[in-house]
Amino acid sequence: xxxxxxxxxxxxxxxxxxxxxxxxxxxxxxxxxxxxxxxxxxxxxxxxxxxxxxxxxxxxxxxxxxxxxxxxxxxxxxxxxxxxxxxxxxxxxxxxxxxxxxxxxxxxxxxxxxxxxxxxxxxxxxxxxxxxxxxxxxxxxxxxxxxxxxxxxxxxxxxxxxxxxxxxxxxxxxxxxxxxxxxxxxxxxxxxxxxxxxxxxxxxxxxxxxxxxxxxxx
Numbered sequence: 001x002x003x004x005x006x007x008x009x010x011x012x013x014x015x016x017x018x019x020x021x022x023x024x025x026x027x028x029x030x031x032x033x034x035x036x037x038x039x040x041x042x043x044x045x046x047x048x049x050x051x052x053x054x055x056x057x058x059x060x061x062x063x064x065x066x067x068x069x070x071x072x073x074x075x076x077x078x079x080x081x082x083x084x085x086x087x088x089x090x091x092x093x094x095x096x097x098x099x100x101x102x103x104x105x106x107x108x109x110x111x112x113x114x115x116x117x118x119x120x121x122x123x124x125x126x127x128x129x130x131x132x133x134x135x136x137x138x139x140x141x142x143x144x145x146x147x148x149x150x151x152x153x154x155x156x157x158x159x160x161x162x163x164x165x166x167x168x169x170x171x172x173x174x175x176x177x178x179x180x181x182x183x184x185x186x187x188x189x190x191x192x193x194x195x196x197x198x199x200x201x202x203x204x205x206x207x208x209x210x211x212x213x214x215x216x217x218x
Contacts, residue, residue, distance in 0.1 A: 003028055003043045016046060017054035024063050024074055025134070025161035026127055032076035035064060061155045077163065079212060086208045089156045093204060094197050096144035096153060097184075101191050108143040109188055112136060116185060120178045130168040134161065136181060164207065166214040173210055180206065 003023055020040070023029045035055065041048045055072060058064045064074050077085075100108070115136045119129055134157065141153045167173040180203040187196035 001028065003040070012046060013050045013053050016044060016050045017057050019044065020051075020054055021058060021061075021063065021158065024058070025158065025165060026130065027162050027165050029074050031074055031162050033074045035072040035074060037072070062159045074162075075159065077160070077215065079215060082160065082163070082208060082211060082215065085156055085159055086204060089153065090201055090204050092149065092153055092156070093141075093200055096141050096146070096149055097188075097196050097200055098193055099144035099146060099149075100140060101188060101193055101196060103143065103145050104191070105143045105145075108139060109185070111139055112143075112185060112188070115139065116178070116181050119174075119181065125171055125174050126169050127165075129174055130165050133164070133168065133177065140184075160211060163211040163214055167210045176206065177203070 003019070020029070029035065037048050037051050037055070041051045044051065055064055055066075059066055062075055064072060066072055115132055118124065119132045119136065124132070137157055138150075138154060141150045141157075144150065180199060183199040184196065184203065187199055
């Protein structure tokens with residue numbers, strides 16, 4: 001369990017933030033769940049201060065919210081929220097991918113290929129696949145060479161992460177995503193901007209449909 005692992009003192013606030021972010025992404029903290037700072041601090045074996053500071057940073061990323069009644073909640077998305085996020089995310093991801101093609105980052109491409117090989121191994125689903133999938137998309141964003149674009153896309157991805165985590169348990173959805181990742185990689189190798197935009201948009205739209213279905217089933 002993510003929250004049962006005590007935090008070391010080095011880079012304390014950063015480690016608390018990353019631990020809480022991962023717990024939210026993997027739904028150890030569920031969307032809409034009320035968060036208790038004191039209980040989190042006890043689980044992580046730290047004081048309440050770094051937990052509060054980390055939660056404030058995650059609030060800026062849209063992953064949690066501090067309510068006017070002093071309650072702290074993990075963010076919960078509506079269908080309208082999802083549509084808004086993807087309306088913003090898709091054109092930004094297209095820009096990032098086109099920048100990636102322009103930069104011709106061969107070492108970055110090799111890393112994407114390795115992540116894809118790991119994702120595409122038989123039996124890789126669930127949390128393992130989810131984390132590899134996140135790493136794959138974060139690497140593509142990084143390969144754009146734009147720190148600002150990377151930061152924005154990371155926040156948008158993290159906003160939908162808890163819902164993406166739902167379909168990573170389903171072999172059929174994972175297999176389709178792996179196939180789409182392979183097409184994206186092919187477009188990068190061929191430096192084919194039109195193909196890259198086409199397959200990426202299809203991949204993200206399919207992801208939205210899957211998340212919307214999971215949202216409706218909750």
